[in-house]
Amino acid sequence: xxxxxxxxxxxxxxxxxxxxxxxxxxxxxxxxxxxxxxxxxxxxxxxxxxxxxxxxxxxxxxxxxxxxxxxxxxxxxxxxxxxxxxxxxxxxxxxxxxxxxxxxxxxxxxxxxxxxxxxxxxxxxxxxxxxxxxxxxxxxxxxxxxxxxxxxxxxxxxxxxxxxxxxxxxxxxxxxxxxxxxxxxxxxxxxxxxxxx
Amino acid sequence: xxxxxxxxxxxxxxxxxxxxxxxxxxxxxxxxxxxxxxxxxxxxxxxxxxxxxxxxxxxxxxxxxxxxxxxxxxxxxxxxxxxxxxxxxxxxxxxxxxxxxxxxxxxxxxxxxxxxxxxxxxxxxxxxxxxxxxxxxxxxxxxxxxxxxxxxxxxxxxxxxxxxxxxxxxxxxxxxxxxxxxxxxxxxxxxxxxxxx
Numbered sequence: 001x002x003x004x005x006x007x008x009x010x011x012x013x014x015x016x017x018x019x020x021x022x023x024x025x026x027x028x029x030x031x032x033x034x035x036x037x038x039x040x041x042x043x044x045x046x047x048x049x050x051x052x053x054x055x056x057x058x059x060x061x062x063x064x065x066x067x068x069x070x071x072x073x074x075x076x077x078x079x080x081x082x083x084x085x086x087x088x089x090x091x092x093x094x095x096x097x098x099x100x101x102x103x104x105x106x107x108x109x110x111x112x113x114x115x116x117x118x119x120x121x122x123x124x125x126x127x128x129x130x131x132x133x134x135x136x137x138x139x140x141x142x143x144x145x146x147x148x149x150x151x152x153x154x155x156x157x158x159x160x161x162x163x164x165x166x167x168x169x170x171x172x173x174x175x176x177x178x179x180x181x182x183x184x185x186x187x188x189x190x191x192x193x194x195x196x197x
Numbered sequence: 198x199x200x201x202x203x204x205x206x207x208x209x210x211x212x213x214x215x216x217x218x219x220x221x222x223x224x225x226x227x228x229x230x231x232x233x234x235x236x237x238x239x240x241x242x243x244x245x246x247x248x249x250x251x252x253x254x255x256x257x258x259x260x261x262x263x264x265x266x267x268x269x270x271x272x273x274x275x276x277x278x279x280x281x282x283x284x285x286x287x288x289x290x291x292x293x294x295x296x297x298x299x300x301x302x303x304x305x306x307x308x309x310x311x312x313x314x315x316x317x318x319x320x321x322x323x324x325x326x327x328x329x330x331x332x333x334x335x336x337x338x339x340x341x342x343x344x345x346x347x348x349x350x351x352x353x354x355x356x357x358x359x360x361x362x363x364x365x366x367x368x369x370x371x372x373x374x375x376x377x378x379x380x381x382x383x384x385x386x387x388x389x390x391x392x393x394x
Contacts, residue, residue: 004260004267006247013243016236017225028214030286032244033251033260039213040248044241046210047229050203051237054230063201063230070201089227 007033059130061106061123063088071095071104078102080136084127084155086110086148094141102137105130110142110151119154128158135164144171204230256327258303258320260285268292268301275299277333281324281352283307283345291338299334302327307339307348316351325355332361341368 007029014025032039056062057069064070071077071091081102085091091104107122131138138159142148152168159166171189173182182190204226211222229236253259254266261267268274268288278299282288288301304319328335335356339345349365356363368386370379379387 004251004262006243006250006262007260010243010247013240017228019221019224024216026286026289027216029247030284031214032247033285036248036251040244043210044244044248046203046207047237047241047244050207050226050229051233051241053203054201054233063204065201065203087227088230089223092223 057106059126060104061108061126062091062104076101080134082127082130082135082138084138084140084142086142086151090141090143102139107151110145110147111154112147122151124155124158127155131159131162131164135162137165137167139167139169141169254303256323257301258305258323259288259301273298277331279324279327279332279335281335281337281339283339283348287338287340299336304348307342307344308351309344319348321352321355324352328356328359328361332359334362334364336364336366338366 010029010032011022011025014020014028015022017025020028032043053065054063055065057064057072058067059072060069062069062071064072066073078101081100082105083091083094083100083102084105084107085094086107086109088106091106094100094104105123105127107124107127109117109122111117111119111122127138140152140155142152156166170193171186172193173179173186173190177186179187207226207229208219208222211217211225212219214222217225229240250262251260252262254261254269255264256269257266259266259268261269263270275298278297279302280288280291280297280299281302281304282291283304283306285303288303291297291301302320302324304321304324306314306319308314308316308319324335337349337352339349353363367390368383369390370376370383370387374383376384
């Protein structure tokens, strides 16, 4: 914004958000400045409420507003079936499918030695404790990136000695995927993981 | 966000921004929640600074951090040449061209009777006072929408009796515009406004 260092600072703050460039950030600031005495205090209050109330679930490390998150306290969910995800956003993605009725465990990231993220930085200890105390199945719902696959291998080594069944998400053709445009790796996984018709 | 009403409220707050849908708003909240104790207070502080410091320039109604904005106090700019714009974003757009070295007057919107915006809701009185006290030229830099054109006509009627020259932005072919894809109105303006080669 011309000549206002405070609004410029706010544009830069919004630009730190993923996917928000200079133009989008400027539009957001223009929007706030169109009615600043109403819009800014209201946004500040919402942010303060998040900061004050949101914490990590003591059991699964998901975002929560109480000691345990809304999923961990839900009596209709199967506590013996644990889905391991990297981040709360992955949990939301799986919840959106409506196909999983167990509990989750949010690692808080994936192993990434180059970024200084080792096993000690992830919620692995809590996962091992839950896995050892009566879990029937642990499904690793991690992305298909190099870091996430390394993390899955690491967890499989740790979890294999335990009695729980350890599974991974199926790999294959995405819905709507056309064979001719699929990369060879995906198609290779689809062939190797073929199922009876 | 699953099970957290505070983060859901923040998603909804970000969704009020223009151009921000649910997915973008969620990504913004996930970003904040990846390091909430650092990112949320910092964003709150930036918002508070904007709210406390940013006001309207007493002369031109632009955003300012002092009594007068950075443009109005710039001695290198021509105070006799006034560019009338609807919003601070339009001022920024013209500043970005680097072609205007006069001062601005920000109306704060355009006439829109259906939205209850009449002449009394815009900074027209201040513009008339400036126009009457020694301005040489007043260029109306308003959009080519129906409301903005009606606002320009209204202002032209008010400004014409004054000694200042009243001008409008040129209409015609946009840079990179291909004749075959131009709408008839734009092409008609380009023909009517043809200049000597």
